[in-house]
Amino acid sequence: MFPERFSNLPAYAFPRLRALLDVHEAGGPVRHMSIGEPKHPFPAWISDIIAEHAADFGRYPPNEGTPELRGAIAGWVSRRFGVDLAPDTQIMSVNGTREALYNAGMALCPETKGGARPAVLMPNPFYQVYMISAISVGAEPVFVPATAESGHLPDFGAVAEDVLARTVLVYICSPANPQGVVADEAYWEALIALAERHDFQIMADECYSEIYRDTPPPGILSVAQRVGAHPERVVTFHSLSKRSSLPGLRSGFVAGGPESIKRMKQLRAYSGAPIPLPLQAASAALWDDEAHVAQNRALYQAKYDLADRIFGTVPGYMPPQAGMFLWLPVEDGEAATLRLWKETGVRVLPGEYLSKDTASGNPGTGYIRVAIVAPHDETEAGLTLIRDCLYGASG
Incomplete structure (x- = not known):
């Protein structure tokens, strides 16, 4: 009845994330860092x-x-x-x-x-x-x-x-x-x-x-x-x-x-x-x-510097050149995501949810994606929790 080509599609990333996390209590105030939804003010x-x-x-x-x-x-x-x-x-x-x-x-x-x-x-x-x-x-x-x-x-x-x-x-x-x-x-x-x-x-x-x-x-x-x-x-x-x-x-x-x-x-x-x-x-x-674009970009540039400071000593950390995400190295992205949620309430996305399984493995398994779209203070608090939980307080 339905097209066969759609029968084996993997679950979309965010329903899959909800299935992973929402059966567990958050370990702190919920901080949404999983989706790239910009939170900066737009022009009035x-x-x-x-x-x-x-x-x-x-x-x-x-x-x-x-x-x-x-x-x-x-x-x-x-x-x-x-x-x-x-x-x-x-x-x-x-x-x-x-x-x-x-x-x-x-x-x-x-x-x-x-x-x-x-x-x-x-x-x-x-x-x-x-x-x-x-x-x-x-x-x-x-x-x-x-x-x-x-x-x-x-x-x-x-x-x-x-x-x-x-x-x-x-x-x-x-x-x-x-x-x-x-x-x-x-x-x-x-x-x-x-x-x-x-x-x-x-x-x-x-x-x-x-x-x-x-x-x-x-x-x-x-x-x-x-x-x-x-x-x-x-x-x-x-x-x-x-x-x-x-x-x-x-x-x-x-x-x-x-x-x-x-x-x-x-x-x-x-x-x-x-x-x-x-x-x-x-x-x-x-x-x-272009004025509002330059203002928006400056907010992200400040958060790039923030991420560099917080994760700069983490082995494998890659300072982003552009965009609104951090691609942070971990041993297992799904396990790290679940641990973050249960211990801190920070919500990120396992890298494997954005990747396809191949004969040589899933290239996203060893990463989490972190959206740095919230205001500066909120982003700093969330990134600090991620560092302390996954990498130790010293980074």
Whole structure:
């Protein structure tokens, strides 16, 4: 009755976490550090813009985004990455990046490649939507290790030639969730060259690009432009959830070549839910403003320094380059998560819940992911409890 391809899916990370922890009492006041839900204040003027446009809740919004919103996005991409996109043909607004990352597979994955089942490559650990997008279209999800040995980024060039020959899409997140590492220009160049050689598209999840320690992460669009890549080679995804601390706004965009965006627009016309017009007006104002982004980033930079101070002497601690997570080494992520909960009330996520079991093991087993999204004092208290519980008070 139900599609067989969905029958053996692992439980999603957060229901799995609830099943692990919620049968036990918390060992202290509950501190939520498991989910990347930004807690910093968003600009107060957003509420005024939504109120000013409230009458537009009575109108159907355009699926692809208003001209004003797409123009604001194009302006931001030009300022941030030095790439000029055509707002009408290369940009589409979406309800956050998860929707677009899923629908990219639906719109862009062919049924076969060279007469064989198509392959979709993704890092391991990975954002779970990459896998379900591949499975939904009958492609084979191929999990490429993103471990300490590979610099916590997947080495797609090490994938077997016969798999690369049938690869159609590659999902990659930079800055990476959960490890907080950044793909530099050399990494992007190598991946683009591999894609040109094997004729696949790169799905670049760059939703954390505006939260970084020192240097702005390079964008794949700018590298693709510089090396003269095929105009359809790269599709990129961005969101206001992290950049502007507005996860509930559900507003982001996808950008790429005209044919890719045309196909995604066509699918969205049938199945997508457009962003309400008042929220589109607010989104346009957010993409036009950088002051609140700089303020938000400074809050994270202070917490990077805090994490370095608290965990700096912990063997294997990796200072995050960007993003909003710590990827902390432990002997067993699930056991450490349960111990933290029972002894301190701190709630984190086992690394294995973000990873796929493979023949060589689960690359997330020896880690926990810790979200540093709460205000500074709350984050300091939670990180101190984690250190004292798992590593000893001295770190």
